[in-house]
Amino acid sequence: xxxxxxxxxxxxxxxxxxxxxxxxxxxxxxxxxxxxxxxxxxxxxxxxxxxxxxxxxxxxxxxxxxxxxxxxxxxxxxxx
Numbered sequence: 001x002x003x004x005x006x007x008x009x010x011x012x013x014x015x016x017x018x019x020x021x022x023x024x025x026x027x028x029x030x031x032x033x034x035x036x037x038x039x040x041x042x043x044x045x046x047x048x049x050x051x052x053x054x055x056x057x058x059x060x061x062x063x064x065x066x067x068x069x070x071x072x073x074x075x076x077x078x079x080x
Contacts, residue, residue: 001026001067003033010075011050014043024065030054031061037073049076 003022012018024033030052038044051074052059065071 001028001065003065003067003069003071005033005037006070006072008072008074009077010047011044011073014041028065029061030059030063030065033065033071034061047075050074 001024003024004019005022006019007015007017022033022036024036028036034044034050034052044050053072053074054063054065054069056070056072
């Protein structure tokens with residue numbers, strides 16, 4: 001399946017893209033996606049926390065993804 005993924009802040013800097021299409025097998029989970037992205041973009045592993053939102057809600061690692069899902073990779077946020 002083809003997933004449409006949005007990146008923000010440092011995630012965009014690491015991937016060089018704000019949005020990309022990513023191929024994953026049917027039945028892939030959020031954790032599968034993160035593992036695949038970290039393999040392709042090793043600098044993502046340097047981030048202490050990396051949240052995934054699916055259809056505008058934070059997702060659990062075991063959540064199964066679907067081709068129609070809107071996916072956002074959200075890096076750690078700090079500031080004041």
